[in-house]
Structure formats: structure tokens, C-alpha cells
Amino acid sequence: MxxxxxxxxxxxxxxxGGLAAGLVSDGLGDVAAWIGLGIPVAVCLGCSLRRRA
Structure with a gap:
């Protein structure tokens, strides 16, 4: 399972974690928010592009 x-x-x-960092912190928290929200988007895009090929 x-x-x-x-x-x-x-x-x-x-x-x-990315949403929480984006809402609560500044500076390095913004970087953590970009990373935390960017990785899932990149994974989804990679999977969708791989399925089409």
C-alpha cells in the first residue's frame, strides 16, 4: 500500500509546505515556497509530456 x-x-x-512558507515567511521562505510549489508542478508537467510522447 x-x-x-x-x-x-x-x-x-x-x-x-510550499503554501505555508509562502504565506508565513519572507526572504528564504519565499525561496522555499517556490521550491515547494515548483517541484510538484514540474513532476506533473513531466508526467503529462511523457505520456503524450
Whole structure:
């Protein structure tokens, strides 16, 4: 079961951490927000482009 849910849980935690960092902090928190929100978007784009090819 954990094998199926491992990556979705990781992406959800990155998204939640990125949203929290973007709302609460400044400076390095903005960088953490960009990273936390950018990685899930990049993974989704990569998966969608790979499926089309």
C-alpha cells in the first residue's frame, strides 16, 4: 500500500509546505515556497509530456 501512495504523499507534503512558507515567511521562505510549489508542478508537467510522447 505504501508503494502506491509514497509519491503522492511526498508531493502533497511539498505542496503544503510550499503554501505555508509562502504565506508565513519572507526572504528564504519565499525561496522555499517556490521550491515547494515548483517541484510538484514540474513532476506533473513531466508526467503529462511523457505520456503524450
Amino acid at each position: 505504501m508503494r502506491i501512495w509514497a509519491w503522492p504523499v511526498v508531493l502533497a507534503l511539498l505542496t503544503a
